[in-house]
């Protein structure tokens with residue numbers, strides 16, 4: 001009697017542990033912040049922080065003295081910045097694809113935008129096409 005109760009308890013424990021193990025990845029997925037930031041976040045951030053200089057459609061072309069704001073749409077941007085890492089660096093550190101500083105008034109966004117937010121903007125930029 002006692003022995004079978006122990007076995008039953010062990011089985012229940014095993015079942016609970018299995019269930020916990022199975023639910024953990026699902027929870028982690030729904031909570032995972034940066035890479036999975038929803039595209040709407042990128043849309044909102046772009047509208048609030050970038051569109052004033054790059055236009056709502058990302059086409060850029062606004063003059064700031066002798067500098068024009070860049071066209072942020074594909075295919076051009078993606079041909080220049082081959083990886084998301086380079087695009088993130090352009091946004092967060094104000095560096096072009098070769099590592100040279102971008103011209104003012106393009107801001108350096110590090111400190112004002114989290115990496116996750118910048119990633120959300122990059123994801124949104126990939127949806128813009130000329």
Ligand code: HEC
Pocket residue numbers: 046049050051052053054064067068069070071072077080087090091096097101102103104105106107109121
């Ligand atoms: C105050 C105006 C201004 C704001 C605000 C601004 N930019 Fe820019 N951005 C520029 C200008 C001007 C350039 C071109 C700089 C150059 O030619 O060196 C530029 C260049 C860039 C580039 C490099 C593109 C290329 O082809 O080299 C990227 C990427 C970029 N901006 C993204 C953003 C994002 C994302 C935001 C919002 C978080 C943003 N910018 C906000 C003015 C701005």
